[in-house]
Amino acid sequence: MNLSQLRERYSEDRVVNWLRTLAEPVESHPPETRDVPNRFRETLSRLRGEQEITFVRLAASAQLQEWPSSEQSGLVYMPVSPVRAAHLFLAYVIRQVRISGLFARQWPSPQGLGDDAVFLSLLEWLGGLRPSYPADQDYWLARNRMSLFQFRVSASQRTVGPILSLFMLGYCVQEKSGTVVSRFASRDLVRILSSGSLLATDEWARSAIVAGGIELARVRASVVPEAL
């Protein structure tokens, strides 16, 4: 692109208008606010749908190893530490929320958002914008009692996605004394990781779910609400 093409596309008027737009209140853009519910849904759907693949990507270290079983061949990746995996994943979520501008636009009414209302509220809580997490402790702890099949159709999976659902379980396990992360939950995380050729033990997965809960609390305590 030569200079005249660049200047034609980004004319002085266009640039000045854009620069000034940034300081204007959100409500001064009526054409865009009409589209807000769709934009919310798109963003939330992406944040929900990308969780498995993103967690696998962030949890993978460069270390490779042969499959331990002789029935399978090829190389597998070893995970980073559970604490690091949880930290990287939640940092990713927070960043995605910020660069998606989810909280930079006018809010749609919770009515009509369906399952997205729970997800939006969870992100709000995570960002320090509301005092308590959505639903209740039992809602998140129910994940502990579900087999894989049950979980696939469960409410928490449907609303906030597989990894955040497990991390909320980790959060509530720490809140409620006497509870631990179940084998159902840890095995599901192992399955998620192995689908991305990432070899993790049950113990690693259990530690990651607990670490996710601790990291949720840390993020919640440290995020400046305004920055979202």
Place this chain on the structure above:
Amino acid sequence: MHFAIVTFNEREAAAIEALFNQVVARGGPWYRRGPDGIYAGSGARLLVLRHHPLNSQGNVVAATCLARLFKDEDEEADFIIFYGCAGVVDSSYLDNVFLVSQVSYASLGTVSPPSTSPGEHITLKNKWMCYTKPKEVEPLMSVTFPDVEGSGTLDLVAITGIPAAHVMATDKVVKVSPSSSPPKPLAYGPPHDTYKKGDWLYADALSYTQNYCHLPLLVEMESYGIGMLAKALKIEERAIIIRVATDSLVDHSGSDQRQADSLVRFNLAVLAVVIAYVNRAWGLTS
């Protein structure tokens, strides 16, 4: 949103400083934030642009800068834009601006005494650039920046109109043109062409790269370090490289002042990329 803008020499740095001055002068409520930053808005609609002048060049230095800016996931920058000049193989692309879409590396080789005249003879080991027979190693992978041509979440070429380029990164200023024809393979793919293992001249490497990349070909000394580290840190979609073709490889007659002027004139390209990301994030139109 926070953008880090990195430059490598003082002329590029001056171009970004000029951009910041232009924005603050034109843009209504834009303010300085320290000596190297500007910002607009607040809260969830805060936009910060911060300049990081490196005043040094090379793949290692650029990669180190990226590592420093992204060493922890808590870091401030959401995106990092590298802005600089480049040499161009086809001189018809001189004084054009490009987004780096792919980058390959041509540097590993041999320095040996020449057989006849005094001096040194520099060649490249082709095994690092292509598949060779006999096979010793896997060639170094090229790196792709997904948001440039739409394989990520954004298509910066379509949105900004700034075309994509392929960079052949090296560690020297290259002043030779491509050889008249690319090296001939021993065997053709699929899965890939195979070449006789040996030493190539830079002219051969240029011709080989030009032959397979099908994009305008630029030569510079940072993008491979940036690309490989971005890949290792899993942040390829957050690193964007903008290059202004300021020099022809063979004819380096351009003065520093001409290069500096060109970089200032094209600094609007940095704003174009910022606009693309901010518009998507905040649902703005412009």
